[in-house]
Amino acid sequence: xxxxxxxxxxxxLGLKLGRANLDEFAATLQSLAEADRNIVAVTSDSRxxxxxxxxxxxxxxxxxxxxxxxxxxxxxTAGLAACGKRAFGVSPSCxxxxxxxxQIKNDICYSNVPAVLVGISSGVSYGALGSTHHSLHDLxxxxxxxxxxxxxxxxxxxxxxxxxAAARTTKPMFIRFGKAAMYDCSSTFQCRDERAGRSELDIGxxxxxxxxxxxxxxxxxxxxxxxxxxxxxxxxxxxxxxxQGVSARVLSMHTVKPFDAAAVLKxxxxxxxxxxxxxxxxxxxxxxxxxxxxxxxxxxxxxxxVAIPDEDTVTGAQADIFRHYGISMEGLAEAAHTLLKRA
Amino acid sequence: xRPIPITDHELAQKAAALRQRMLxxxxxxxxxxxxxxxxxxDILNVLYNRVLRVSPExxxxxxxxxxxxxxxxxxxxxxxxxxxRGFFPDADLDTVCRYQSRYVGHxxxxxxxxxxxxxxxxxxxxxxLGMALAGKMDAAPFRVFTLLGxxxxxxxxxxxxxxxxxxxxLDNLVAILDHNTLQITGHTRDxxxxxxxDEKWRAFGWExxxxxxxxxxxxxxxxxEPPPAGKPLFIIANTVKGKxxxxxxxxxxxxxxxxxxxxxxxxxxxxxATIHRFST
Numbered sequence: 001x002x003x004x005x006x007x008x009x010x011x012x013l014g015l016k017l018g019r020a021n022l023d024e025f026a027a028t029l030q031s032l033a034e035a036d037r038n039i040v041a042v043t044s045d046s047r048x049x050x051x052x053x054x055x056x057x058x059x060x061x062x063x064x065x066x067x068x069x070x071x072x073x074x075x076x077t078a079g080l081a082a083c084g085k086r087a088f089g090v091s092p093s094c095x096x097x098x099x100x101x102x103q104i105k106n107d108i109c110y111s112n113v114p115a116v117l118v119g120i121s122s123g124v125s126y127g128a129l130g131s132t133h134h135s136l137h138d139l140x141x142x143x144x145x146x147x148x149x150x151x152x153x154x155x156x157x158x159x160x161x162x163x164x165a166a167a168r169t170t171k172p173m174f175i176r177f178g179k180a181a182m183y184d185c186s187s188t189f190q191c192r193d194e195r196a197g198r199s200e201l202d203i204g205x206x207x208x209x210x211x212x213x214x215x216x217x218x219x220x221x222x223x224x225x226x227x228x229x230x231x232x233x234x235x236x237x238x239x240x241x242x243x244q245g246v247s248a249r250v251l252s253m254h255t256v257k258p259f260d261a262a263a264v265l266k267x268x269x270x271x272x273x274x275x276x277x278x279x280x281x282x283x284x285x286x287x288x289x290x291x292x293x294x295x296x297x298x299x300x301x302x303x304x305x306v307a308i309p310d311e312d313t314v315t316g317a318q319a320d321i322f323r324h325y326g327i328s329m330e331g332l333a334e335a336a337h338t339l340l341k342r343a
Numbered sequence: 344x345r346p347i348p349i350t351d352h353e354l355a356q357k358a359a360a361l362r363q364r365m366l367x368x369x370x371x372x373x374x375x376x377x378x379x380x381x382x383x384x385d386i387l388n389v390l391y392n393r394v395l396r397v398s399p400e401x402x403x404x405x406x407x408x409x410x411x412x413x414x415x416x417x418x419x420x421x422x423x424x425x426x427x428r429g430f431f432p433d434a435d436l437d438t439v440c441r442y443q444s445r446y447v448g449h450x451x452x453x454x455x456x457x458x459x460x461x462x463x464x465x466x467x468x469x470x471x472l473g474m475a476l477a478g479k480m481d482a483a484p485f486r487v488f489t490l491l492g493x494x495x496x497x498x499x500x501x502x503x504x505x506x507x508x509x510x511x512x513l514d515n516l517v518a519i520l521d522h523n524t525l526q527i528t529g530h531t532r533d534x535x536x537x538x539x540x541d542e543k544w545r546a547f548g549w550e551x552x553x554x555x556x557x558x559x560x561x562x563x564x565x566x567x568e569p570p571p572a573g574k575p576l577f578i579i580a581n582t583v584k585g586k587x588x589x590x591x592x593x594x595x596x597x598x599x600x601x602x603x604x605x606x607x608x609x610x611x612x613x614x615x616a617t618i619h620r621f622s623t
Contacts, residue, residue: 040480061480064476066507067503067507069503069506069507071465071469071500071503072472072500072504075468075469075472075473075500075504076504077473078470078473079469079470079471079472079473079476080473080476082459082473083474083477083478085477085480102463102466103466103469106462106466107459107460107466110451110460111460112452113459
């Protein structure tokens with residue numbers, strides 16, 4: 001996933017390589033479920049790919065297997081949630097959010113049950129397996145459905161915080177992440193609580209709130225607004241740009257909906273250019289949400305969406321696909337220079 | 344939570360009155376699923392007056408029985424039965440399908456007594472499976488019921504759930520088929536043949552009971568006698584689309600036909616005669 005130069009930048013910035021967000025999710029859910037027998041995981045022959053085999057072994061009565069049947073998975077998750085269970089439906093995002101979209105829309109969102117859907121190996125995590133296994137549509141289709149919180153955590157910390165929040169949710173929630181080991185984006189940077197106006201070096205739940213952007217790095221030349229596992233690449237690019245005299249702000253937009261419009265507008269007003277980054281189609285995701293927010297508020301700023309273009313996705317592993325489309329330290333730094341020339 | 348005692352005669356009388364109320368509601372709303380509402384009304388009448396352990400007072404009790412109407416388009420029948428059982432005032436039904444009314448043309452949880460939002464077909468059974476699983480996990484005494492249409496069985500999600508319910512040994516789950524053999528395009532056997540239904544559901548591991556879906560004694564027995572341990576229960580309720588109004592019975596156009604004033608008057612008169620017959 002990371003070039004030697006990117007790894008070196010990570011080291012320079014003091015970022016530690018953690019585990020995959022998928023592993024963090026599985027461990028967090030199991031530890032929560034051990035303390036609360038109302039927490040139930042529902043899998044569609046996906047306990048292995050969801051890293052939930054230990055969960056199933058430790059808590060067999062709290063794991064429901066439905067077989068390879070994603071529509072049934074979502075309906076069952078809704079029914080469990082309607083009867084007081086804290087139900088987590090876990091399935092690859094590509095199947096979960098396409099095949100069972102009607103169940104998500106009606107059984108969960110329209111019926112307003114506090115079910116949690118976990119889209120594992122989202123985006124192009126299954127890179128080389130091809131487009132059947134890519135979920136580059138999920139943010140777009142789910143954003144258009146009323147009554148759903150949509151979360152894409154950047155790192156282990158945000159994953160843990162999102163799952164903890166999901167275990168207490170009273171509303172429908174969707175969380176997506178990948179399976180590659182992630183650097184801890186939260187470990188060294190000064191995180192400012194934008195709303196409270198205070199700075200925090202201590203990373204804890206206080207610096208994570210569903211629906212609220214986390215500013216991972218400050219800067220006023222350019223803002224990277226990124227979501228999910230592209231945040232690390234923006235952070236590394238910001239490190240590289242600093243050495244080239246460009247100060248870049250990095251926003252982790254872990255919650256895509258509800259949308260933290262205030263943080264986006266602040267970035268648009270305070271920075272000379274804005275680049276959005278997402279592991280998703282250019283259509284209907286974070287980039288278009290930011291563009292609409294800025295435009296409707298009359299904020300005009302050089303703007304670029306870095307995402308997967310509307311074409312037959314290039315073949316290769318996730319890292320190949322990321323590099324091909326410029327979702328990398330080098331690609332994002334170059335995009336920043338190009339955009340700033342217009343500023 | 345105890346079902347109120349009611350005789351077959353009283354149920355028959357009530358059913359005719361509920362059919363009248365439903366038809367008046369559909370005419371007033373200018374929309375509705377007339378034929379299917381009439382075919383499933385006896386099933387709902389028995390469920391809510393004899394079988395389900397639920398009432399307006401106990402609707403939030405975690406141990407209440409659950410009913411999810413998978414064939415959500417026949418909501419008018421459910422509305423009149425719920426109003427009759429006191430879940431909400433009958434006058435509320437004057438607003439069905441009106442601007443800003445919460446009484447829309449399919450079930451929603453905004454209405455007291457309704458468990459889940461339905462309307463897209465093939466959703467009720469998987470949802471009920473989740474509810475039945477929750478009941479098993481908590482060793483809770485409640486049962487879970489859903490009502491399916493026979494045309495609806497073409498939706499593949501039903502068969503995913505059929506497999507999973509037997510696999511998970513959900514003997515607290517009951518699926519009732521409103522087997523009126525007609526759907527919007529015509530006879531179900533011509534649109535997408537689904538027989539032999541009893542053999543299919545038995546082969547999936549369910550206990551199957553085939554009954555007359557307009558016979559109160561048969562409905563009561565099939566719905567109350569528990570299935571063998573570990574088996575979910577599938578009840579094929581043979582019904583007549585448009586039941587109770589002679590000119591609507593087995594006529595496809597009444598799937599969502601709205602009666603004219605004259606047709607309504609004729610239907611109400613016929614149902615008046617039924618009420619009279621059962622009051623003597």
